[in-house]
Amino acid sequence: MKRFPTAYVATAIAVAIGLGVVAFIFYSLPDKDAPQELRKMASMPSTLDFSTTQPSYLKKFIVSVTSSLDPIAINTMHGWEILVKTPEGAPVDNAKISAIGGMPVHQHGLPTAPRVTKNLGDGRYRLEGVKFNMAGWWELKIKIDTGSDQDTATFNLILR
Numbered sequence: 428m429k430r431f432p433t434a435y436v437a438t439a440i441a442v443a444i445g446l447g448v449v450a451f452i453f454y455s456l457p458d459k460d461a462p463q464e465l466r467k468m469a470s471m472p473s474t475l476d477f478s479t480t481q482p483s484y485l486k487k488f489i490v491s492v493t494s495s496l497d498p499i500a501i502n503t504m505h506g507w508e509i510l511v512k513t514p515e516g517a518p519v520d521n522a523k524i525s526a527i528g529g530m531p532v533h534q535h536g537l538p539t540a541p542r543v544t545k546n547l548g549d550g551r552y553r554l555e556g557v558k559f560n561m562a563g564w565w566e567l568k569i570k571i572d573t574g575s576d577q578d579t580a581t582f583n584l585i586l587r
């Protein structure tokens with residue numbers, strides 16, 4: 428009757444070693460998500476400008492954006508109002524406005540294709556169909572084309 432306890436102890440030791448090996452393999456496997464996320468976060472500039480009024484890249488326009496959602500919720504379709512002015516402050520009417528966006532460090536675009544659906548007058552335009560499907564740093568680029576002038580303003584946002 429001495430054999431049984433020995434067998435049990437041996438089995439218990441074998442199971443413990445087995446679990447240890449499994450745990451060791453599990454924890455030493457490269458984590459496919461976390462290190463990549465850290466690397467991506469590390470490449471986000473520390474000097475990002477989050478203001479909702481920005482001069483366009485070539486300083487041809489001053490562009491302001493207002494989201495209909497505040498705070499912006501992930502995976503929620505919403506609209507933005509875009510205000511375009513000249514550097515002198517005059518509203519820019521009848522411009523062709525388009526928007527593209529994405530997550531620079533993830534190198535993907537928006538999950539939707541937002542469009543300006545209405546010219547509201549006084550330099551204001553309604554952009555619809557905006558959706559962000561992940562937390563993190565997003566860029567929204569507003570392209571303005573008046574026929575004689577083309578320029579782009581970039582807005583940064585962090586979604587949590």
Ligand SMILES: [Cu+2]
Pocket residue numbers: 530533535561563
């Ligand atoms: Cu992303």
